[in-house]
Amino acid sequence: MTPSSILLTSPDDILGAVPYLLGFHPADSLVVIAFAGRGARGRLRVTTRWDLPFPPGALDQLVPLLRREEVTHTILAGFGEGTLVTPAIDEAVRLLTDAGIGVIEALRAEGSRYWSYVCNQLECCPPEGRPYDAVAGEVAARATIGGLVALPDRETLERSVAPVQGGARAKMREATRLVAADVRARLIGTPDPDQVPGEFVAEGLARVRRSVERFHGRGRLPDHEAARLGVDLAVVRVRDEAWTLMDDDTQDTHIALWADLTRRLEPSFVPPVASLLSAAAWRRGDCALAGIAVERALAADPSYSMANLLARGLRALVSPEILRRRMPTPEELDASMGPPKMEWLHPMLSLLDDHTLLTR
CATH class of the missing domain: 3.40.140.10 (Cytidine Deaminase, domain 2)
Structure with a gap:
């Protein structure tokens, strides 16, 4: 209906x-x-x-x-x-x-x-x-x-994107620790640092597209793939590419994927996926879920810019049609942001360092 x-x-x-x-x-x-x-x-x-x-x-x-x-x-x-x-x-x-x-x-x-x-x-x-x-x-x-x-009730909707607990949380924490250690070792040990930003972003963008396609076939990501995607999305250029991939045919897939990752990822990696969940839900007209997702993002990082942008739009009752009309293409993102730069990776590297310290 x-x-x-x-x-x-x-x-x-x-x-x-x-x-x-x-x-x-x-x-x-x-x-x-x-x-x-x-x-x-x-x-x-x-x-x-x-x-x-x-x-x-x-x-x-x-x-x-x-x-x-x-x-x-x-x-x-x-x-x-x-x-x-x-x-x-x-x-x-x-x-x-x-x-x-x-x-x-x-x-x-x-x-x-x-x-x-x-x-x-x-x-x-x-x-x-x-x-x-x-x-x-x-x-x-x-x-x-x-x-x-x-x-x-609304509380049931909140629980649908609440963090997993128990054994599922322990497995995800261990997967994140292994992924963080692997990514840090690779970045530190690279023989050509100038190639790092371009390679990291290109591989992250490819993983985003594969993950959306996989979820479209109702395939849940294994823990290590979910953790790796969480690391990728900590880079704004990769996150924005995921945002541009949303359309009327795939918005339900995006909601399912980002809701799953909002539940499973470690807290420091939640803001990008919770913000993407909010954007996908808002695009579909589901402002209740969009608002709950924004709350999850801001609880993890009150300064996260995409979450604050979405929160302002929801409070102002901005039509989701604006998201459809103003969404840039990947080509427009490339043109506006230019070639990949090392500073794009700094927030992600900081999260890896914090996570490594917390899990030692």
Whole structure:
């Protein structure tokens, strides 16, 4: 089921669709579903969510976002107690009405019941609310048949990219130690240091392409290959090449690959892969996963520039379409960055030194 095929004809449909539009069942949240075009078959343009309660000014970017997306009408859905949801719905309705954007339905769901802020007919919207089933409804059933998944909550989504532990972590740590020692020895022992940057970058770019192709066939990387790719991506030119390889046909593959590496790599090597995961998820319109991935990157390195760039874009509700339109090609990267330089490798060498010290 793609966004263009979702037909929402009742509050039950709306509340049944929300978890699949977000990827998880929301709690204490305001969700805005926005459409372009007139009539019942308006095209879904964007779905956004805010935690409740939100701070003053949290919705300031909502109207600019909807105008960029040429939105004509919206549906609002709040999840939680009335004291939490009603002020948020009121503020959203005010902003949208002032902007000339229609609100065709506004709902509050709590437990297994919902209330409408738009309908005042007692026969269909009684004071005690109407019962609904977010799991077994018609839209939920069609979404499940279509292969979509709605996780129980945001915490479950966070756990899906949380670091592996136990034996898997020990094996990955040992693989990283061996890879770090091998790469350091090779770089130190090279007879021609001037050739190092070009060879390292070229080999790293080739490994990135092979890894994407392998994951496209659902092949998980062995620990030593995952660790080696983590070292490669610590070089910005290699990371940026991986970024340029994302397109509509491969974005799901990129999400799977970078999510797997975000879980498995040692913390110091996480920022590049978590940032790539964020970019791929954002490109697909999955801003919840994109935000969680950015949090993982910044937790490992608060100064990591790509993660901070993505975080600013997510906070400003920048459309993922911008990522598609402005993505440079590998040839443009080569032209802008010039021939490989030794300074490109310095951050990676620093990580290797730190990891070697930590694992002795």
